[in-house]
Amino acid sequence: MSVCPTDFDEKVECPFVDRKEFIEAFENAFRNIDQKNYSILVYYGVAGIGKTSLRKKLPTLLEKHNKSNQHTRVIWTSIDFATEQYRQPYKFFEILSSQLHQKYGIKFNSFDIALATYLKKINPHNPLVKENYSEDSIVRDVLDICDEFVPVNLIPNVYNLAKSLPERYQKWALKRKEDISKLPDLEPTEIYERLPVYLAHDLADHLQNTSESAVIFIDTYEALWEKERDKGSFNSRDEWFRKLIENIQKSCLWVICGKESLRWEEVDEDWKNYLDQRKIGKLPEKDALDLLKQCGIIEKDIQNILIESSEGVPYYLELSIDIYRKIKQKEQPTPGNFAKVPEGIFCRFVKYLDREEKETLKVLSVPRYWNRELFKTLIEKFNTGYPATSFSELHRFSFMDVDEEGKCSMHQLMRKSLQDYQDPDLKKEVHNFMLDFYSNQLKDLDIKAITQENENALTEAFYHAKESLEAEKLCEWFISVSDPFYRAAFWQLITPMYEEILRILESELGPQHPDVATTLNNLALLYKSTGEYEKALPLFQMALAIREKILDPQNPDIASTLNGLAELYRMMGRYDKAFPLYQKIFDIYELMLSPQHPEVAMALNDLALLYFEMGHYDKALSLYQRTLEIVEEVMGPQHQYVATVLDNLALLYSQMGCYDKALPLYQRALDINEKVLGPQHPDIATTLNNLAGLYHYMGEYEKSLQLYQRTLEIIEKSQGSQHPYFATTLNNIGGLYASMENYERSLQHYQRALDIREKVLGSQHPNVATTLNNIGLLYNNARHYEKSLPYYQRALKILEDSLGPEHPDVAVTLNNLAIFYTNIGKYEEALPLFERAVDIIDSTRLGLNYPYFLQLMSNLILASGNLVNKWSQYYSFYGIIYLYQE
Incomplete structure (x- = not known):
């Protein structure tokens, strides 16, 4: 039997009901489109509240305007970020330019040239094929003239080239010659970052030349943050979109629909002057009533119950209309067919489905999503009686959703209702089946080739495992299946799963259970790997306390947690805490393991790293050499x-x-x-x-x-981009640019590194001092001497407090501070700093092998001037005044 009402081949198409306030806001924004540099109208509110319906309605007003005002045409287009690929800047620009070109014949010469250059640079051996471009694309015309698109040859002579192209390119080439000519010298990433600028210039040129206006509709804006909300700055995700807007002044209205208001004022307060943000609340009762009447629901008692239960969410009313029509095919609906609470309403909804439909939907309510293949597998496995060939019919109901990739899901209220009222044994059986289904996709994973499908399989398997397995089995299962993802560094994927397992274990097994200690230890390792040191520390401490309480003092699990904690202290710069823990680890290993055991080698490596960071290079060298001998012999x-x-x-x-x-x-x-x-x-x-x-x-x-x-x-x-190691690399790039005497770019990288380090590591971490020292040095080399002093002083204080007064890093800063005083002629203040720096280097026995040591002596003699005779007995170093590499 057909799943959908036989009178309707498609699911309910509900008419748009009046949202007068928001339509007026659009009309006002459109009338005043040229009054401000930028016009941005934002509609936001919860899912299902009617943003998309409103967005679909507004273009009809533009079409009406165009019919009555032929001399002031408005061009418009719409892009929905619900389509995943459109969230990527590259694809968004492609689809936007393509739509405007196809609808209105707008040329995007600059963008097409820039995009072709970018593609050629990232794939230099792949020729551009003119058949991939439209008939009137500039790239196609270039390829008609030239055998191959070679940016370094073509673009610097773009104006001369344009003379060989159709006449329509002449004006463009003259205006955009300077921008386009820069393309061969840009890195691919730089071109990619400037794509919105090129596209914006093309659209702005068109609007200026034609005196037309443009309206760009964007829907499902919140999708830009899918799985990315906690990564870096919130506003960094749509920075490229703001750049596009910034380069099209006036004549363009942007209408953005999403779940949340925009927070662009956090980037620049000036955005407040251009953002008109409108929250869409509940559908007014009058509008809800109009919707029900237009869809044939005229019974007042039914109207009242539906309006009350819907709580003003239009999508909920659509579901009710769908079911109302289904019931009416068999009998006259009554208020008794609809409960007062959502669960009750959906239970009644299910009552009027065929048995095969109900049984199928019960099974489908257990997985969070499915595709056609899984749908077929499930109905055959659980013998629901529903025909596998009727997949499309089932998914025409309003409570079903199918995206462009064929991924299906069920409205959450419907899904919850089905789960609440189905046989718990069936529910458990489906969960077990789904767990096996996804777990099979996680077997024998190659950590070098983990795919998005593997990530999805882990996420879904975990969801079903929580419903299928007891706490101890759940912990054992997850440690096993997540290990490849841990080794492949998918830490952000598995961290929230470990957090949830910890809550389950503590609740069901108690806070002192061995599995709780294991999960605490593993979660701490994840936090350490992602640079969240302050989160990791108490978890290591809690895991250690549990294991020391319930295990033998010589148990390797205790040594494992001690090692994680010691490594964390080292990474936090708290060497005084790390060193005794390493000693405790060796005491355990000495009793339990042979000197050639891999665990011993790993502990030696970690201790060597600690000595290295403390400046004891001779001790570190000996331990590294011993470690290498062991691991090569034992591990291969x-x-x-x-x-x-x-x-x-x-x-x-x-x-x-x-x-x-x-x-x-x-x-x-x-x-x-x-x-x-x-x-x-x-x-x-x-x-x-x-x-x-x-x-x-x-x-x-x-x-x-x-x-x-x-x-x-x-x-x-x-x-x-907020990880400490990201900051380390930024710091090092800053040092590289300093060596290249590109001080502006150097400072930019140093400042960004400093911001991350202070935020993540704390203001007193040695790595913060490293960047402070480098910024001071940068100002010194740029002859802004007065700016360098406070950076040196703060760096020196941090290093002396955290590493001790005899660390080589202290000598680096002392040397740089001495050079500062030498540069401003205060030799008497520089001399004791040089002396102290020399003493530190002597004590570490680095001597002439220390980087830039000989250069140091030469520069010191030149700097000392008339004190050369007095200072010639001293030797210091000028070395790391360019940077300290970590």
Whole structure:
């Protein structure tokens, strides 16, 4: 039997009901479109409140205007961010320009050239095919003249080239020659960032030349933040969209529909002058009544119950209208057919479905979504009696939704009603089936090739596991299936799942259960990996307290938690806390494990890293060498942990000035990691960053910059742009630009690194001092001496307090501070600082191997001037006045 009412082939198309206030706001904004530089009208409110219906209604007013005012035409188009690909700037610009070109013949010459240049730069070996461009595209015309689109040859001579093209390009080429001519010199990322500017210029040129106005409708704006809300700055997600608006002044009205109001004033308070934000609340009772009447519901008692239960949400009324028509095919609806609360209403709704329909919907209410294949599998598995060929008919109901990718879901009120009133055994059976279904997709995962489908499978499997498994089994299952994702650095994906498991375990097993300690420990490791150190610390401490209470003192699990806590303290710069924990770990391992055990090697590596950061390079070197011998012998020369030790050892050699020793170690570490982890893993970023630093030291700046940029891309994708290591790379790029004497870009990177470090690590962390020192040095080198002093002073105070007065980093800042006093002629104040810096370097036995040591002596003699004889007995270093690489 047909799922949908036989009188209706499609689901209910409800007429638009009057939203007078919001229509008037649009009409007013349109009338005053040229009164401000930018016109942005925002409609926001909860899902189902009628934003999309309003957005579909407004263009009819524009069409009416165009018919009655032929000399003041309005062009318009609409884009819905519910389509996932449109949320990407590149695709959005493509669809926007394509729609306006197809509807109104608008030319986007600058944008087309810029986009073609970008595509050619990122895929230089792939020729552009003119058949991919419209008949009147400038790129197609260029390809008709030239055999190949080569930006470096074509674009600088764009005006001359235009002479060979149709006449319509002459005016454009003359106006936009300067912008287009810059394209060959821009990096692909720079072109990508400027795409909205090129598109905006093209549209602005059209509007200016034709005296037309434009209205751009954007729907489902909140989708830009899907899965991204906690990543970085909230307003960074639509920065590209603001850039587009900023470059089209006047003559353009933007109508944006979303669940929330815009927060652009957080970026620039001036946006308040241009944003007209209108919250769409409940549908007025009069409008709700008009909707019911227009759809044939004339019984006053039924009207009253539906309006009361809908709570002013139009979509809820649409569901009620759908079911009303279904009932009326069999009998006259009565108020008794509709309960007063949503659950009751939906229970009654289900009553009037066929048995096959009801049984199918009960099964479908358990998964959160499905596609055609899973739909078929479920109805066959649970023998609902519904024909597998009637997939489309079932999904015509208003409570069903199918997106453009064929992903189906059910309205939440309907879904909840079905779950609440179905057999619990059936519900449990479907959950078990879905758990097996998704778990099978997680078997034997290659951590280098985890796909979006694998991520979705884990998310859905976890949802069903919570409904299927007891607490202890749930914990055991999740540790197993999430391990590949942890090793592949999908930390942001699994962290909220671990948080939820912790709540379940504490509730059902009690706060002192071993599984609670395990989950606390694993969650702390995740927080540590994502740079959330303050969150990780209490979890490690709680896990340690539980394990020390319930386990034998020599249990390896205690050593594991101690190691995580010690590593966290090291990363937080709290070395006094880390060192005794490492000693405690070795006491446990000495009793439990052989000296060649991998766990011992890992502990040695971590201790060496601590010595390195404390400036004890000789101790660190000995431990790294011992660690490398163990792991190569026990784990094999191609093991991923071997790469970790190689990278650490190379970094130590680099800091000691032994570049010839460091370079092959970095290259070997990189080769191993790329083979084992793939090119986008955070561990790859670590090695790339360190290798970039080495090339910087060696003066190979272009190689260094390329590696740093690749590092940033990996970190931002895997850990986010607020991670401490992202700040580290920004800091190092700042140092590189300083060496290249590009002080403006250097300061920009330093300041951004400082902002992240102070926010994430705290204002007293040694890494904050590192960036402060670098900014002070930058101002010193730029001869803004008065600006550098407070940065040096604050850096010195932080380093002395956190690392102690004898650390090499203290000597770096002392040296830079001494150079500052030398530059302003205060030699007597510089001398004791140089002396103290020399004493520190002598005590660490770095000597002539310290980077830039010889350059230091030469620069010091030049700086000392008439005190050269007095100071010639001293030697200091001028080295790290360009930057301190971490």
